[in-house]
Each structure stands twice: as C-alpha cells, then as structure tokens.
Amino acid sequence: MMKPVSITSALVAASLMALLPGQALAQDALEEVSIVVFGPPSLGAFLPPVIKAQGLDTRHGLDISFVERTPDAYTAQFNSGEFRVGGSAALLTVGLAEARGVQVSYLFNLFDFWGAVVTANDAVQSLSDIEGRELAAAAGTTNYVMFNWFAREMGVDTSNVSVVNTATPGLVGYAMANRADAIQLWEPAYTSLVAQRPDIRTLDLNIPEAWSAFAGSTNIPYLGVAAHVSWIEENEALVPRLYSAYKDAADWVAANPDEAAAIIAGQGTAEYRDSLGELIRNNERLGLNVQWAGDVDEEIRKVYEAGESIGFLPSTPTDETIYSGAR
Template sequence: MKKILTSLVCLSASFVVSPSFGQAPESISIVVFGAPSLGAFLPPVIKAQKLDEKNGLAIKFEERTPDAYTAQFNSGEFQVGGSAALLTVGLADVRGVKVAYLFNLFDFWGAVVTSRPEVKTLKDLEGKEVAAAKGTTNYVMFDWFARQLGADTGKFSVVNTATPGLVGYAMADRAAAIHLWEPAYTTLVAKKPGIRTIDIGIGDSWKKFTGSTNIPYLGVAAHVGWIEKNGKLIPKLYAAYKEAAEWVSANPEQAAKLISPKGTPDDQKAIADLIVHKERLGMNVQWASDVRKEIQSVYSAGKAISFLPSDPSAATIFEAAK
C-alpha cells in the first residue's frame, strides 16, 4: 500500500512540473503561396515531421495565388502569412494595414531565363514580352535590379501569371523571357537544361547600394492585433520553422520528396541539389529584429522605384524577446 501511495504522489508531481501535459495544441491558420514557391517550401516539412505539434501548435496551411494571398492577408481574412514578402508588408503598412514581419525565412534570389538567341541582356527585353508574377515582391525586387543595370522596365510588356504558370511559359517558349525564382527555377532547368539565364547582377548591385550581401526577402508576418493577443505563440512558431529549416538542410533527399511529392525523380533530385548547394535557395531563418538594418535597406530599394510611397513604420519589424 505504501508503494502504491508513493507512486501516486510521484505521478501527481509529474503533472505539477509538466503544466503542458495534456494541453491541446494552439491552432494557427497560415496563408501561403501554392507550390512551386518558397512559401510552400517548409510547410510540408513542418507537417510531415510534426514540428508544429512538437512546439504545441496545430498549424493549418492554406494555399493561395500571389494576388489572392495579398488580398486575403491584407484584409485580415488571414491573420498570419507564411509567404510574407518584405516589400508587401511595408506597402500594407503604408496603406494603413497594421502588420509586422515576424521573422525571415529566405533571402532574395531571382532570375530571368530565355530561349531566344537575340536576348542577351536585360536591355534586350525592352519592347518584348516578359512572363512574370507581377504581383510578387520578387518581381518588384527584380525591377530594382534591372534598373541598376540600365534597363527601362517600363518598356517591358509584362504578361502577368501566377507562379505555377511560369515554368509552363518557359517550357513552351511563350515569351521572350520569364522571370522566376526558386524552387521553380531549379524545376525548370531540370526539365529544360538548355535554357539560358540572364545575369541580373544581384550581388554587385546590392553590395554597391548597401555595403551588405544579405537581402531579407520572404518570411512570416502577422497583423499587429493578432501579435498582441498571441505573443506567446510566436516563439513556438519560429521554433517550428527553424527546426524545419535545419531538418531540410540535414536531409536534402527526404526533404525534396516532401517538397515536390508529385515531381519526377529528376525533379526531386534537382530540389535536393538546390538544398545542398544552397546559394540560390537563400534559406536564412532569423528574427526580423536581427536583420533590422538590412530590412530598412530593402525598404529603401522599394522607395527608389516608387513601389513604396513612403517609409514603412518601424513597428513593421517585430522585436523578438531575447
């Protein structure tokens, strides 16, 4: 009887020191771009590895096209966005939508590809059709880089399409050039290795403009009202994404199968190679407040091409508790 009582006391104590035992995970609905996109890169890993559950969350990822994403996030239909392009966050703030960039997931990288022999530089695209997802921050950043190389982007005839359609445009050679980024770029090159990539001078132009090579680009953002009510969930959300990024880096082949489940073995190998070589992927999970200076430089670039009419509030950069 004494042993039984001792066991019951120990069991009771375990409930006291483990307050999270038996608690239901906190639900979060997060809107993201559909695949192929960077916003859809880590969510399947988070769910397959149950990293949300591990951190006390139950995340539901909802996929949308770029235009629908922006409309539904800015309206508050979704309070948290996992394809939060930094300039889009800044523009929302300038327009009176109170949102903040919680943490960065990927640094900027973009590319312009062509199958047309007469297209050798970005200036050669003036007066020609360029297929692009014009509503994305990646295109806005490309616009800035193109101007640094002397191209008049106002003379591009932009064919606007959703991100999943860009690979199809390139495969069918339906435009003089196609602007896209990872993981679509890697998927395209695996399918059409002869396609040419036009240099847009990312490293040189950014270093000249800022003195840095770090370009915060896409991450997780939330409405300020949601942040004020759910601050305790933000470190858990960060941990889930951080652990997903670390798992992807350590398990590129397994990750590729989760990220591109319907892809061919060649498609999946290309994604695995992208993870291994990592330069174009730019996976860089950091608190927004740790890259504050770089974020402000991105805002400056947005103002330089009149995408941002004024400086976004300092409150758009979430201050993580240390």
C-alpha cells in the same frame, strides 16, 4: 472459466489507462494557427510540408493549418485580415500593407532574395535585350519588384517591357511553351524549370555586386512570416513557438537534403527531386536563412529603401513593421 490476468498485463493496462487521458490533454493543449501561403512551386510552400511531415508544429505545441493561395489572393486575404498570419510574407508587401493602413509586422525571415530571368529566344542575349519584348512574370509579387530594382541598376528601362502577368505556378508553363520572350521567376520554380529544360539560358542580374554596392551587405531579407499586430498582441507567447517550428524545419532540411527534397517535391519527377536536393545543398539560389526580423533590421531597411526608390513604397515603413518582441 475466466483466464487469470497476469500482473504484467494488468500493469500494462493500467499504464495505458493512465496515458490516454494525458494524450488527450496534450492534443487539447495544441494552439491552432492558420497560415496563408503561396501554392507550390514557391518559397512560401517550401517548409510547410516538412513542418507537417516531421510534426514540428506539434513539437512546439502548435497545430498549424497551411492554406494555399495565388499571390494576388494571398495579398488580398492577408491584408483584409481573413488570414492574420502569412507565411509568404515578402518584406515589400509588408511595408506596402502598412502604407495602406494595415498594421502588420514581419516576425522573422525565411529566405533571402534571389531571382532570375530565363529565355530560349536567340535574340535575347542580355537583360537589356528584353526591352521592347514580352516578359512573363508574376507581377503581383515582390520578387518581380526586386527584379525591377536590379534591372534598373543595370540600366534597363523596364517601362519599355511588355509584362504578361501570370500566377506563380504558370511561369514554368510559359517557359516550357516559349510563350514569351523571357520569363522572370525564382526558386523553386527555377529548379523545376531547369530540370525539365536544361537548355534554357539564364540572364545575369548582377545581384551580389549590385546589392553589396547599395547596402554594404550581401544579405537581402526577402520572404518570411508576418502577422497582423492585433494577432501578435493576442498571441505573443505563440510567436517564439512558431519561429522554432520553422527554424527546426530549416535545420532539418539542411541536414537531410534528399529526404527533404522528396517531401517538398511531392509527386514531382525524380529529376526534380534530385535538383531540389542539390539546390538545398548549395543554398546560394535558395537563400534559406531563418532569422528574427530584429536581428536583420538594417538589411530590412535597405530593402525598404530599394522599394521606395522605384516607387513601389509611397513612404518609409515604420519600426512597427519589424518585429522585435519577446523571443
């Protein structure tokens, strides 16, 4: 004899049957976006794990796949169009891509510039002491290019420095093993290194003073999200959603530094997680600053000017490289 089904059970079952098709439709409605980023530790890899862990892409109707590449591979595969959206898009590489015939646009900023040179060599006490010595750096990145500009502003002849080029993750290893006289790196690799080697010294680059004198501002738009113009034209409605996913992630990180640090650090040590938490709270070195490109266009043009002045950019990038479309 069959047990009678209660009215409550029947209503629950009916609700579930009504809900499941809706859920399927919601999943089908997600727009897939593939974004290439640098591998960690890097700024481009800072917000993606938070976006995925908190479901901030699906909240805005997106299903984002973050694909990690080394800096050189990133540039090659983004410029070729293999990936049409880049989440480790440094401004100067956007400008250089256009000079090489690749039509791309900087959608929005994520981080302002900060970089450092560290050393354990007693003979290297100031930045000028790196002349005639070895400097380990990810020379394919625009963080290195910007460092080059600041070094020249301080009167350092960088042509007299022997640069040992390595991928971003290798910089911490060079510093840990003292394999070069000095190492040029940035966040979050800098925090990772200092957590492991608190005795290492940081050389002054005079960043706020030099940039303020040059640009009349302390804001240095540096790294964000860029896309091929053809992708933007085909997916204009997705751009505000993409911005919102990143902006929500930045806001959540700022409001929950310790939880965010645990997500970003992954399998890192407790010391590294604690350091990341302090880095987020301070934000001076992290420079987390999510803004539409069109809202910081004057600062962007000063970054272009700096890149041109040291010969990295062959000409001034056009307005098309600074996104000012629908928001």
